[in-house]
Amino acid sequence: MALDRTKLLAARYRAAADRPYLASAMYSLTVVESGRVPTMGVDARWRCYVNPAFVAAHDVRELAGVWMHEVAHLLRDHHGRSARLPAALQRDARRVNIAEDCEINDDLLADGVPLPAGRVAPDDFGLPRGRLFEEYVAGVPPQPYGHDCGSGAHGAARPWELAGGSDAPGVGDVEAAALRRATAEAVRAHLRGRGTVPGGWRRWADTVLEPVVDWRRVLAGAVREAVAWASGAVDYTYLRPSRRTAAVRGAVLPSLRRPLPRVAVVVDTSGSMGDEELGAALAEVTGVLREVGVRGNRVSVLACDADVQAVSRVTAAADVALGGGGGTDMRVGIAAALAAPDRPQVVIVMTDGLTPWPAEPPAARLIAAVIGPADVPPWIETVRVPSP
Numbered sequence: 001m002a003l004d005r006t007k008l009l010a011a012r013y014r015a016a017a018d019r020p021y022l023a024s025a026m027y028s029l030t031v032v033e034s035g036r037v038p039t040m041g042v043d044a045r046w047r048c049y050v051n052p053a054f055v056a057a058h059d060v061r062e063l064a065g066v067w068m069h070e071v072a073h074l075l076r077d078h079h080g081r082s083a084r085l086p087a088a089l090q091r092d093a094r095r096v097n098i099a100e101d102c103e104i105n106d107d108l109l110a111d112g113v114p115l116p117a118g119r120v121a122p123d124d125f126g127l128p129r130g131r132l133f134e135e136y137v138a139g140v141p142p143q144p145y146g147h148d149c150g151s152g153a154h155g156a157a158r159p160w161e162l163a164g165g166s167d168a169p170g171v172g173d174v175e176a177a178a179l180r181r182a183t184a185e186a187v188r189a190h191l192r193g194r195g196t197v198p199g200g201w202r203r204w205a206d207t208v209l210e211p212v213v214d215w216r217r218v219l220a221g222a223v224r225e226a227v228a229w230a231s232g233a234v235d236y237t238y239l240r241p242s243r244r245t246a247a248v249r250g251a252v253l254p255s256l257r258r259p260l261p262r263v264a265v266v267v268d269t270s271g272s273m274g275d276e277e278l279g280a281a282l283a284e285v286t287g288v289l290r291e292v293g294v295r296g297n298r299v300s301v302l303a304c305d306a307d308v309q310a311v312s313r314v315t316a317a318a319d320v321a322l323g324g325g326g327g328t329d330m331r332v333g334i335a336a337a338l339a340a341p342d343r344p345q346v347v348i349v350m351t352d353g354l355t356p357w358p359a360e361p362p363a364a365r366l367i368a369a370v371i372g373p374a375d376v377p378p379w380i381e382t383v384r385v386p387s388p
């Protein structure tokens with residue numbers, strides 16, 4: 001069967017006209033005809049593999065929805081994000097694919113986009129709407145599934161795909177980043193023009209366009225401020241500068257007249273965190289605590305892995321070992337920190353944010369260093385640590 005290109009491209013035209021903010025990205029996809037791809041799928045070079053029989057069996061309206069679906073895998077960097085999943089999940093490409101499809105289809109269905117029969121949504125698995133695929137994947141049962149969106153979605157190479165690599169034709173990483181940015185700007189422009197954009201795309205655009213700040217400076221500032229607050233130095237005595245002032249770039253420390261507070265650092269070791277980012281965030285926090293004189297037994301570090309329901313105290317930040325897999329519940333770690341006999345006044349949580357949070361502020365100053373784009377309740381003081 002020959003590919004009906006006219007129908008396929010009419011569907012793309014229709015999708016671009018209906019959702020103009022996705023137009024540039026959809027027109028950057030290269031069509032590759034293949035009898036082996038089950039339906040339609042993409043690779044990381046933005047090549048879109050299309051089965052002619054699938055095009056023949058669906059109408060232009062449904063195919064327009066599939067165009068939006070496939071380009072969403074690439075805009076949302078699903079292959080990049082799936083590479084940061086725990087290794088055991090990365091091997092389960094079908095399950096990852098379903099979780100990603102839930103993240104995408106949720107928004108498309110809310111937006112009234114018709115999709116072919118067999119599409120999945122969070123409701124199918126009793127999962128809440130409006131989440132990221134990293135939050136869905138643990139709740140998706142392993143199962144056979146005919147649809148396969150390709151390595152552009154789940155990261156695992158497929159037999160119908162052309163050679164990859166950084167010199168392969170198609171869209172490269174730099175151009176992909178530019179397309180994500182241009183699309184996020186287009187989402188904002190569409191909203192300004194009183195157009196509607198589903199919540200998932202709005203949050204995605206916010207993440208892409210978030211001003212790049214020096215997270216180290218922000219985190220250091222938050223920790224310093226919390227320590228000053230917790231030590232009761234509300235009557236900041238700036239008249240007599242602290243001897244440490246000179247050592248602290250660009251910040252004037254109040255002279256602390258009361259004892260220094262105790263600080264607990266609760267680290268998510270569930271395995272969905274990047275080693276490098278976590279290491280950098282931990283180094284920043286321990287460095288600042290040393291600088292302001294909070295050290296020794298005033299600092300406790302707790303490793304928190306909900307999978308094994310274990311919260312362990314480690315003697316030094318360098319001893320935190322990432323491992324585990326699956327879910328995280330930082331509430332367990334926060335509660336363990338607060339239950340200690342030497343109760344801390346400041347709790348610093350380091351996590352990828354894919355965790356339930358306490359329903360209300362605990363009886364301590366709480367700071368979250370969050371690696372990645374997950375939602376955090378607005379009352380938690382949050383410092384974003386970008387993931388690569």
Ligand SMILES: [Zn+2]
Binds near residue numbers: 069073149153
């Ligand atoms: Zn998909």
